[in-house]
Amino acid sequence: MPGHSPTPEVVAAVDLGSNSFHMKVARAERTAARLRQQVAEPLDIQKEKYEHLLRWGARLHEVGLAIAHAQYHKHGAYLLEHADLPGFSRHEQSLLAALVRSHRRRLSPPVFAALSGNSGKRTFHSALLLRLAIVLHRSRSEIALPAMALQVAGAELQVRFPPGWLAGHPLTAADLHQEAAYLKAAGITLRVTEGTGEAPEPSPAPLRDAAVPSF
Secondary structure, X not given: OOOOOOOHHHHHHHOOOOHHHHHHHHHHHHHHHHHXXXXXXXXXXXXXXXXXXXXXXXXXXXXXXXXXXXXXXXXXXXXXXXXXXXXXXXXXXXXXXXXXXXXXXXXXXXXXXXXXOOHHHHHHHHHHHHHHHHHHXXXXXXXXXXXXXXXXXXXXXXXXXOXXXXXHOHHHHHHHHHHHXXXXXXXXXXXXXXXXXXXXXXXXXXXXXXXOOOX
């Protein structure tokens, strides 16, 4: 999986002609990478290939808009699954397609169950981080995010914001509430809090297998 520069084919696919689009994608990618740094170990996504997967998922999550806005996550997954993308193996395209398919709305267990070995569980875990990063940048606002702390505790993701930040950003708070409902349906608890202190060390306890789809 390419680690840095996209191929010309990928550039053509994602160039939707909007500066705000590219700025949002860049912000989502940076935030997803920051979140991964905090929880890579408990989510079992320490390997570099999962960093690349997450970054490419952030870059390509809106590629389906080139076809239609309705169900664009599904359109994007189809494109990434079946297109010729130099630099990506077919297996890598399957992982990327599953990640893009799962970046919004309801999480579908069969999407991950179809992936081989432990790839399904790790792609599912990567999807949790991508979804959170995208929710935080959904408005395309240029306002910088505050320092956030993310932890894993059993089947729970805990994200902590500085005191008063959520009250000052009610639309983001509402989006996080909706995201919590989507994740709850997949067996994951998203707990959003406010507080002070240093970002926590990654939790030594992995996300419980019972909390993710059966592979």
